[in-house]
Amino acid sequence: YLIIDEYDHFANDIIAMGNNEFYKEIVRASGFVRDFYETLKIGTETVIxxxxxxxISPIMLDDLTSGFNIALNVTMDLSLNEMLGFxxxxxxxxxxxxxxxxxxxEKSLEELKELY
Known part of the structure; x- marks a missing residue:
């Protein structure tokens, strides 16, 4: 099993900085991010x-679909709601x-509800 948490955090930072060209470069067909996920996909045939x-957001998921088209987005699946976290x-x-x-x-709970 392989667990990757916040796989898109760095990409959101790049987009927030307004560096859209760099983002497009790293997720394009020969970009290193796409290559990484294609390697993971190949790994599912033998070791993973x-x-x-x-x-954090589905932005990068859309850009990786051709290189990592074995994914299933279960974000809104209520049966998996309590799978991870508290x-x-x-x-x-x-x-x-x-x-x-x-x-x-009470204050902490309100902050947690608002932020998470």
Missing amino acids: DRIFITG TEEEVVKILEEVEIEEKER
Whole structure:
């Protein structure tokens, strides 16, 4: 199994800087990012059984489809919603266990809901 977290973080940074030409260069057919994912795809034939990739946004996923066309976007699949990360109930329990005061717990939960 191969797990890649925030596979597109660097690409979003490049786009945010306004460097669209560099972005296009690295994800084009012979760009190093596309080559990397094509290598992973080849690896699924022999050594890699499953690949789980998380990202910040679907921008790069669209640009990699021809080089990495074995992907299935499960972002909105409710049956997988709790696959990774923490549920709200688990976060509340953790905050209680580390003895965060109730007022701070509520504030932390609101911030987490807004940001994540």
